[in-house]
Amino acid sequence: MDISKRERDYIVLLKELSSEFPVRISDLARASGVKEPTAYESIKRMEEKGLVKVRKGIVVLTDTGLLTYLKIIKAHRVLELLFVKHGADPDEACKECANIDYLISESMVQKAYNSLGSPSVCPHGRPIEVNVQ
Numbered sequence: 001m002d003i004s005k006r007e008r009d010y011i012v013l014l015k016e017l018s019s020e021f022p023v024r025i026s027d028l029a030r031a032s033g034v035k036e037p038t039a040y041e042s043i044k045r046m047e048e049k050g051l052v053k054v055r056k057g058i059v060v061l062t063d064t065g066l067l068t069y070l071k072i073i074k075a076h077r078v079l080e081l082l083f084v085k086h087g088a089d090p091d092e093a094c095k096e097c098a099n100i101d102y103l104i105s106e107s108m109v110q111k112a113y114n115s116l117g118s119p120s121v122c123p124h125g126r127p128i129e130v131n132v133q
């Protein structure tokens with residue numbers, strides 16, 4: 001599925017914030033520094049794509065949204081490792097990988113993952129899920 005950078009950021013943000021409290025569109029707007037109508041437009045589009053559902057003002061990831069999250073995060077962490085291994089600063093790598101982790105194919109991620117020796121964690125010590133498909 002084609003998603004935009006903003007949609008990618010909302011998916012990740014939504015997953016992270018949801019573990020702490022029920023997330024409203026206003027929370028997403030605040031956390032990403034945009035006006036509420038802007039966030040509303042994005043969430044509408046994401047709902048049409050089947051990535052999120054809005055129930056009584058609370059935004060949640062659908063199964064498709066969650067799967068997309070897992071793919072993004074796996075790509076993100078594998079790419080981070082790859083760049084850090086080649087001399088990049090972990091935080092710098094984190095920032096830049098957020099610009100490509102949602103675009104790169106799973107087969108490419110898998111090749112990088114294998115070449116790195118099937119690592120279990122990213123440079124920040126966060127887990128890399130093996131079976132994401």
Ligand SMILES: [Zn+2]
Binds near residue numbers: 076080093094095
């Ligand atoms: Zn990162």
